[in-house]
Amino acid sequence: MSLAHGRPYLAIPGPSVMPDAVLQAMHVPAPNIYEGALVEMTHAMIPDLKRIARTEHYAAIYIANGHGAWEAALSNVLNPGDKVLVPATGRFAFGWADMAEGLGLVPQIIDFGLRAPIDAARVEEVLAADTGHEIKAVLFSHVDTATSIRNDPAALRAALDSAGHPALLMADCIASLACDRFEMDAWGVDVMVAGCQKGLMTPPGLAFVFFNERGHEARDRVTRVSRYWDWRPRSEPDFFYNFFGGTAPTHHLLGLRAALDLLHGEGIEAVWARHETLARTVWAACEVWSEAGAMRMNIEDRSLRSHAVTALGVGFGNGAKLREWTAQNAGLTLGLGIGMASEEDPESSGFFRIGHMGHLNAHMVLGALGVIEAGMQAVQIPYGKGALAAAAGVVAAG
Numbered sequence: 001m002s003l004a005h006g007r008p009y010l011a012i013p014g015p016s017v018m019p020d021a022v023l024q025a026m027h028v029p030a031p032n033i034y035e036g037a038l039v040e041m042t043h044a045m046i047p048d049l050k051r052i053a054r055t056e057h058y059a060a061i062y063i064a065n066g067h068g069a070w071e072a073a074l075s076n077v078l079n080p081g082d083k084v085l086v087p088a089t090g091r092f093a094f095g096w097a098d099m100a101e102g103l104g105l106v107p108q109i110i111d112f113g114l115r116a117p118i119d120a121a122r123v124e125e126v127l128a129a130d131t132g133h134e135i136k137a138v139l140f141s142h143v144d145t146a147t148s149i150r151n152d153p154a155a156l157r158a159a160l161d162s163a164g165h166p167a168l169l170m171a172d173c174i175a176s177l178a179c180d181r182f183e184m185d186a187w188g189v190d191v192m193v194a195g196c197q198k199g200l201m202t203p204p205g206l207a208f209v210f211f212n213e214r215g216h217e218a219r220d221r222v223t224r225v226s227r228y229w230d231w232r233p234r235s236e237p238d239f240f241y242n243f244f245g246g247t248a249p250t251h252h253l254l255g256l257r258a259a260l261d262l263l264h265g266e267g268i269e270a271v272w273a274r275h276e277t278l279a280r281t282v283w284a285a286c287e288v289w290s291e292a293g294a295m296r297m298n299i300e301d302r303s304l305r306s307h308a309v310t311a312l313g314v315g316f317g318n319g320a321k322l323r324e325w326t327a328q329n330a331g332l333t334l335g336l337g338i339g340m341a342s343e344e345d346p347e348s349s350g351f352f353r354i355g356h357m358g359h360l361n362a363h364m365v366l367g368a369l370g371v372i373e374a375g376m377q378a379v380q381i382p383y384g385k386g387a388l389a390a391a392a393g394v395v396a397a398g
């Protein structure tokens, strides 16, 4: 007997759960790509996308995953040899830095470790010391999905401003867009990258780059941009084919339209508030479980935690065991620990992550927490008692 039959639940930090409305919108025959509904829908979707990013400036869409968004953004604003500063708080900052290096840029990493946020004061010191303005951009993850830390973009903008430094501020919001509050224009972020498969609830395959006038001007100083990555024809298309550097991702666009309708129907403020309350629900349980000493939340300070993902340590090998148990016995797939390796745990097998992003509600979160508790019982990870009651209390209080 297995208790895994029934609708499976992918509680990982992307791809996230796909709403039926998104899947159904995609279940149609090939639409006309020359004129008509799809073309009109896509043009009308750009302002709706920008509203989610809280920007009034530019957006470009690519057929790509998050790595494609990273490369697209870098390719449009930086020349080979340019220095980029990368304050790192986990695996994803290193990934973007590595992408930069592959493009001939010169990343300078400030490593803040795996359990602390970016210290904007240290970033400011480095920028102030760069009197020749060799650093052309600061790249950071708003939420680092590996560590589940949430960084403060406004503090980085303030650091750039008080250092009087002209570098572009470039944010990776792949995990945070439509989950954690993000105010691109108000917070002075110049370039922002995102994907469709996390807060935007659409099957992986679309990447977005948003940029403001400073980003737009930076593009003019770049001497060579691959025709495919060039954001100009995508952000100011003369005809539809150029929006996507070729054939449009027809069905992904239909899915994304449905997802945007869900988000705007709920309202972005309410979407953020839902994520926050569901995150507090998860934390309430995790904090009680942690009292027995075996579990450790990777980020101690609530104000620094992402509302989209939670990374947890449960002791060498136990993260992997727990994940296997919940998938096989309860139909719940939990996120892998990544980028948390140490000498004692070279594969990050002592970690797991709970994805709580996108299309989810209280019963899904409470169900997942109940299954995690059952799994800890089954694989014998000691845990504090009363966690589910604590989580229910958060939901009851709303």
Ligand SMILES: *Cc1c(COP(=O)(O)O)cnc(C)c1O
Binding pocket: 013, 014, 065, 066, 067, 068, 092, 141, 143, 144, 145, 172, 173, 174, 175, 195, 204
């Ligand atoms: C998921 C994620 C990525 C990578 O996206 P892919 O679609 O897997 O290429 C990059 N950065 C962050 C912060 C992410 O959460």
